[in-house]
Amino acid sequence: MSAVATTLNVMQHAFRAGIADYRAIFTWKSWLAGWYVRVLAQVAFFALIGERLGDDEKTYYLLVGNSLLIAAQVGVFSLNMTSAERWAGTLPLLVASPSSPVVVFSARGAYLAIDGSLSALGALFIAGPLFGMDLPWPRVLAVVPLTLLVGLASYGFGTFLAGIVFRYRSINSLVVVTTYVSLMAACGVNVPLSYYPEPLELLARFLPLTNGLLAIRGVFAGLPAVEIVGNAALELAVGFGWMTAALMSFNRLASRGRRDGSLDFGA
Numbered sequence: 562m563s564a565v566a567t568t569l570n571v572m573q574h575a576f577r578a579g580i581a582d583y584r585a586i587f588t589w590k591s592w593l594a595g596w597y598v599r600v601l602a603q604v605a606f607f608a609l610i611g612e613r614l615g616d617d618e619k620t621y622y623l624l625v626g627n628s629l630l631i632a633a634q635v636g637v638f639s640l641n642m643t644s645a646e647r648w649a650g651t652l653p654l655l656v657a658s659p660s661s662p663v664v665v666f667s668a669r670g671a672y673l674a675i676d677g678s679l680s681a682l683g684a685l686f687i688a689g690p691l692f693g694m695d696l697p698w699p700r701v702l703a704v705v706p707l708t709l710l711v712g713l714a715s716y717g718f719g720t721f722l723a724g725i726v727f728r729y730r731s732i733n734s735l736v737v738v739t740t741y742v743s744l745m746a747a748c749g750v751n752v753p754l755s756y757y758p759e760p761l762e763l764l765a766r767f768l769p770l771t772n773g774l775l776a777i778r779g780v781f782a783g784l785p786a787v788e789i790v791g792n793a794a795l796e797l798a799v800g801f802g803w804m805t806a807a808l809m810s811f812n813r814l815a816s817r818g819r820r821d822g823s824l825d826f827g828a
Contacts, residue, residue: 572668579669583676597683604628604684607751608692621694625778626750628685632708633744633770635677636715639670640723640737667720667804674712681708695781703780707793711773714800715744718769721803724810744770769803772796 587596607627611620682705689696722740726733745751747761748770754762765771776792 568664571664575665575668576671579672582669583672597680600631600680600684601688604631604688605691608688612692617693620692621689621781622753622778623751624688624692624694625685625781626774628681628688629708629711629770629774629777630681630745630748630750631684632674632677632681632712633715633748634741635673635680636712636717636769637719637722637737637740637744638673638677639666639716639719640726640733640740666723667716667807670716670720673719674709674716677715678709678712681712697781697783700780700783703789704777707773707777707780707796710793710796710800711770711777714769714773714796714803717800717802717804717807721807721810724807744768747771749774766795767799767802769796769799772799 604624604627608620608624611617611623614620685704685708686696688694719740722736726736747757747765748768749765750770754765754771754775757765772792773796776789776796779789779792
């Protein structure tokens with residue numbers, strides 16, 4: 562079996578394992594009545610702030626931004642996988658295996674990008690009409706692949722961070738929360754990027770939500786296709802860059818763990 566075929570086989574089994582884990586957490590009923598209601602309430606909360614300000618434009622700005630934040634938030638949850646593998650006692654076995662751990666992690670948690678995208682789209686397409694937001698047809702269909710792109714880029718970013726905290730599980734939850742709040746604050750979710758100092762605006766362009774959110778805002782604003790595609794291409798490049806960084810960080814830390822035996826079997 563070729564190296565590519567072997568990698569694809571590992572990814573397939575890892576993805577199936579991830580889906581099995583997810584099905585143990587949620588049924589479709591608990592997902593709708595629990596997670597989705599929570600997501601919808603979160604987006605509606607921020608949209609209501611715009612309503613209280615008496616400005617439809619601000620309402621829609623907050624609604625779109627916080628809907629797409631859900632896709633980024635769920636993607637970053639991939640950070641929790643390293644702690645889960647340690648708790649289950651499988652992390653040292655993954656590190657000892659011939660396959661790279663990042664191959665397993667990137668495939669096993671890929672459902673997070675899908676779940677985050679579906680959650681974000683569900684919030685946007687339900688809360689939007691409830692608040693009187695226009696969904697221009699058929700242009701609004703472009704929002705679907707753009708949201709998935711945001712979810713995938715965020716998942717790449719989360720996987721990179723997972724490699725950073727690979728050996729420091731005690732700070733895992735802190736990193737998850739800090740990352741989520743940072744994305745909310747820096748990526749133009751609630752405040753336009755033009756409000757930020759230029760260095761911070763430039764830094765935000767390297768985060769996984771910023772460019773995709775600009776592309777989606779462009780769809781609703783009716784901006785030229787070339788501008789929307791340009792922001793989407795930047796989002797794709799950012800996601801690819803973070804996943805490449807994840808590959809490097811996982812391989813380096815896994816190699817060190819093999820040498821010094823610093824990866825224990827439990828949480």
